[in-house]
Amino acid sequence: MSYIFDTHAHYDDEAFDMDRDALLESLKEHGIGAVVNVGASMKSCRTTKALTEKYPFVYGALGVHPNETADLTEADMEWIRTESADKKIVAIGEIGLDYYWDEPDRAIQKKWFVRQLALAKETGLPVIIHSRDAAKDTLDIMVSEHKGTTGGVIHCFSYETEMAREYLNMGYFLGIGGVLTFKNARKLKEVVEYAPMDRLVLETDCPYLAPVPYRGKRNSSLYLTKVVEAVAEIKGIPEEEVIRITTENARKLYRLT
Numbered sequence: 001m002s003y004i005f006d007t008h009a010h011y012d013d014e015a016f017d018m019d020r021d022a023l024l025e026s027l028k029e030h031g032i033g034a035v036v037n038v039g040a041s042m043k044s045c046r047t048t049k050a051l052t053e054k055y056p057f058v059y060g061a062l063g064v065h066p067n068e069t070a071d072l073t074e075a076d077m078e079w080i081r082t083e084s085a086d087k088k089i090v091a092i093g094e095i096g097l098d099y100y101w102d103e104p105d106r107a108i109q110k111k112w113f114v115r116q117l118a119l120a121k122e123t124g125l126p127v128i129i130h131s132r133d134a135a136k137d138t139l140d141i142m143v144s145e146h147k148g149t150t151g152g153v154i155h156c157f158s159y160e161t162e163m164a165r166e167y168l169n170m171g172y173f174l175g176i177g178g179v180l181t182f183k184n185a186r187k188l189k190e191v192v193e194y195a196p197m198d199r200l201v202l203e204t205d206c207p208y209l210a211p212v213p214y215r216g217k218r219n220s221s222l223y224l225t226k227v228v229e230a231v232a233e234i235k236g237i238p239e240e241e242v243i244r245i246t247t248e249n250a251r252k253l254y255r256l257t
């Protein structure tokens with residue numbers, strides 16, 4: 001029996017303060033076998049680390065989201081580098097560029113994106129890329145700073161098929177979540193149709209981006225079955241196949257094989 005692998009979650013978020021332990025403990029019986037909890041600020045890197053220590057099936061990614069980079073220091077990079085030596089830490093992320101919120105200054109976002117890509121190379125870990133309304137700059141930096149090195153995933157992929165082709169050609173995985181079930185997700189449906197099955201991984205980004213019919217509610221790995229259904233329909237394969245292949249992909253991505 002295969003299980004679902006949630007490649008991107010934020011269970012340290014305060015949205016889970018009321019029932020975090022009960023929820024995480026219930027995942028296995030609902031077919032969720034592994035979760036990567038993803039850091040987004042220095043604070044959440046620390047809480048992510050704590051979750052990986054508490055739950056055998058929770059792995060961690062350490063990195064700082066572009067909108068949280070204003071006060072970063074080299075000492076923070078050193079902390080991440082040291083803590084990443086832990087076997088339960090499987091990626092550097094989430095890192096990237098976000099011009100939707102557009103702060104701090106783009107120059108600062110870019111500086112820390114490049115710095116954390118270097119950190120991925122130093123640690124040998126794959127990257128989790130966050131890119132919103134910043135397609136060209138993200139691609140340019142990925143091509144010049146990371147291509148052909150430690151690999152990774154473009155999380156919550158939100159660009160056109162042409163952009164997907166660029167990342168697939170460089171060997172990256174695409175993270176697919178609740179957005180795929182949204183009515184206005186034509187672009188993402190085209191990307192899923194286009195991408196080879198062996199390059200897709202499932203993610204929640206919970207507590208955000210719950211799939212239909214839970215859109216707007218608190219998301220969790222339990223709702224990934226809705227994303228599985230959507231991928232199965234687009235690809236014309238059984239849901240069980242979607243689960244089996246995406247889990248295999250996730251284990252490759254995070255080198256858990």
Ligand code: NI
Nearest residue numbers: 008038094205
């Ligand atoms: Ni995220």
